[in-house]
Amino acid sequence: MTESNFRKELRDAVAVRKAGYAKMMEQLVAYRGFAEPLSLDEPLSANKSVSVTTAFWLDAKWEQHKKVLDAFERFDLDPTNPWHWRLLIEAFVEVGLKEPGPKTKTVGNKYSELPMHIQQLKHQYPNLRSYTAIAKRLISDKRFKRKYADVKLRTLRNHVSAMDWGSIEDTLREIRESIKDRFESDKGDA
Structure with a gap:
């Protein structure tokens, strides 16, 4: 398998930064007066004199740091939050190091x-009980229309029903309404 241009660029950028950070860590030791040298290859716990804050420190005066700060700003993330660092790195890895070929289908995300949304509808419309009615409302309601408009009613109804383990009465009512809807649509076609 051939390596993508992005991977090559990323590998080169990491190598350059590793060399640059080794020098920067020497300067940091001298500047901060740390008792022991810092190592990029050891975990932070081994570098007892360095905190996570120091390791993730960014200064807008540095050209490399400006680009990182810009990425955090573009994606509305906080560079002082370690979870945002992880989120950003995982997103870059997912997009930048993906294998060639079609994107895997993420059905879970579409219906996450x-x-x-069902709870919001049930709260606003307490009499909304059938799966079909909920699915129709999801497709037509302006709050959800953009997300569900391209989904077939039957598919969305099946997803809605999978979310609810209601009573047998609800299930029978749903079957009755479904048959009635089908009968009326067949009657209208004739």
Whole structure:
């Protein structure tokens, strides 16, 4: 398998930074007066005199740091939050180091907010009980239309029903309404 240009550039950039950071760490030891030398290859716990804050320190005066700060700003992330660092790194890795070929389908992400959207509808419309009615409302409601408009009613209804382990009465009512809807649509076609 051939290596993508992005991977080559990334590998080279990491190598350059490793060399640069070794020199920067020497300067940091001298500047901060640390008792022991710092090592880029050892975990922070081994470098007892360095805190996470020091390791993730960014200064807008440095050209390399400006680009990193710009990335945090573009994606509305906080560079002082270690979880935001992890999120940003994982996103770059996912996009930059993906294998060639079609993107894997992420059905879970498309419907990840579905339970919350169903609850919002049920709260606003307490009489909304059938899966079909909920699915229709999700497709037509302006809050959710953009997310679900391209989904077929039957597919969305199946996802809505999978979210609810309601009573047998609800299930029977849903079957009755579904048959009634189908009968009326067939009657209208005739």
